[in-house]
Amino acid sequence: MPFLREFGSYLPERIVSNAEIGAHVGCDAEWIKNVSGIDQRRFAADDESVADLALRAAQSCLEKAKLSASALGMILIASGSTERQFPGPAATVAHRLGLDSTPAIDVPLASAGTLFAMSLASRLCDSLGEILVIGAEKMSSVVLRQPMERGVAILFGDGAGACLVSPSEGKARVLGSALHSDGAFAEDLRLPFDRPLEMNGRSVILQATRKVPRAISELLEKHGRKAADVGTFLMHQANQNLIDRIALALEVPADRFYSNIARYGNTSSASMLIAAAEWAEAGWPTGQPVCFAAFGAGFHWGALPAQVEA
Amino acid sequence: MDKRTKINEILNEIAGKAISPADDESLFDSGLLDSFALADLVSAIEKAFDCKIPDADLNPRKFDSIERIEAYLEDHGK
Numbered sequence: 163m164p165f166l167r168e169f170g171s172y173l174p175e176r177i178v179s180n181a182e183i184g185a186h187v188g189c190d191a192e193w194i195k196n197v198s199g200i201d202q203r204r205f206a207a208d209d210e211s212v213a214d215l216a217l218r219a220a221q222s223c224l225e226k227a228k229l230s231a232s233a234l235g236m237i238l239i240a241s242g243s244t245e246r247q248f249p250g251p252a253a254t255v256a257h258r259l260g261l262d263s264t265p266a267i268d269v270p271l272a273s274a275g276t277l278f279a280m281s282l283a284s285r286l287c288d289s290l291g292e293i294l295v296i297g298a299e300k301m302s303s304v305v306l307r308q309p310m311e312r313g314v315a316i317l318f319g320d321g322a323g324a325c326l327v328s329p330s331e332g333k334a335r336v337l338g339s340a341l342h343s344d345g346a347f348a349e350d351l352r353l354p355f356d357r358p359l360e361m362n363g364r365s366v367i368l369q370a371t372r373k374v375p376r377a378i379s380e381l382l383e384k385h386g387r388k389a390a391d392v393g394t395f396l397m398h399q400a401n402q403n404l405i406d407r408i409a410l411a412l413e414v415p416a417d418r419f420y421s422n423i424a425r426y427g428n429t430s431s432a433s434m435l436i437a438a439a440e441w442a443e444a445g446w447p448t449g450q451p452v453c454f455a456a457f458g459a460g461f462h463w464g465a466l467p468a469q470v471e472a
Numbered sequence: 473m474d475k476r477t478k479i480n481e482i483l484n485e486i487a488g489k490a491i492s493p494a495d496d497e498s499l500f501d502s503g504l505l506d507s508f509a510l511a512d513l514v515s516a517i518e519k520a521f522d523c524k525i526p527d528a529d530l531n532p533r534k535f536d537s538i539e540r541i542e543a544y545l546e547d548h549g550k
Contacts, residue, residue, distance in 0.1 A: 264499060363507055364510050367508055369530060372530065404508070
């Protein structure tokens with residue numbers, strides 16, 4: 163039976179205000195806040211790589227779990243903003259954690275990648291043992307490419323989050339997971355080589371507001387629960403307006419959706435686990451399920467509820 | 473009530489104020505509705521015309537103007 167044992171995160175030091183990013187793309191800070199709910203985001207230093215960010219989140223998670231990296235059976239790293247085609251950051255992070263033969267796999271799915279990796283980890287941990295899932299993104303290297311498009315450039319930030327999935331112990335028991343993909347919309351959110359990220363925002367909004375609530379409801383129902391039973395939704399922090407729409411569709415109060423997008427922007431695959439690390443830092447409220455959910459390029463989307471153990 | 477009048481009623485409700493877009497005017501590029509209203513618009517169309525719009529048909533362009541919404545509904549027997 164899989165458990166979520168611990169979370170970790172890392173945010174780069176440099177804070178980029180709406181005024182600063184707005185000056186690049188010709189829009190004001192208030193407009194950015196209104197369309198996204200974002201006040202600021204973090205940008206990594208020029209010499210910080212996706213693997214650097216991932217390593218810091220991994221170390222934070224392992225330290226909190228009081229677990230040596232040598233106990234890991236696998237590492238899965240989601241990222242859509244890696245610096246090169248291959249190898250991805252997984253092998254580098256494993257090496258820098260002192261591992262020389264533990265399988266380390268890249269999951270290049272961007273926003274939904276961490277959810278997919280958590281689902282895979284929860285299904286593999288019985289045979290592989292403790293699995294470290296990381297989402298790490300240096301989106302600044304993507305959104306600052308020319309020509310900058312304001313609807314994209316204002317949204318994203320850098321950071322990393324991590325989750326330790328265990329076959330035997332943890333504070334939250336994974337109830338199940340549902341993963342979905344629909345390539346019919348693959349062109350609506352894409353990152354070509356050497357060009358900025360391209361997004362059909364209306365298509366993303368339209369599909370996400372339909373698909374995510376449905377995935378959550380169907381999965382919870384399968385496990386004898388409904389959205390109203392969930393204590394906290396830990397969702398990919400894409401856009402505050404989108405999160406609010408999904409809360410509305412599920413008929414649950416918007417404040418059940420943990421939100422830190424105002425402080426960090428959309429950190430793609432990292433965002434859900436950064437949110438989880440903050441939520442866990444404030445204590446793991448027991449008795450009610452927590453529900454992870456994500457939607458992103460592909461389109462890929464899904465949900466993963468877990469029962470916080472008393 | 474004819475289809476176009478019904479669509480106009482929906483648009484006014486979604487916008488939360490009286491709007492009167494030209495039949496071929498983009499509802500979103502014109503700023504009459506914001507992108508997040510698109511999901512509300514599609515849900516309201518489903519309810520008003522008693523139909524289920526499949527995800528595969530959820531292309532924003534199909535619902536971008538009164539005449540495109542009308543054409544979609546006509547293509548689907550509504």
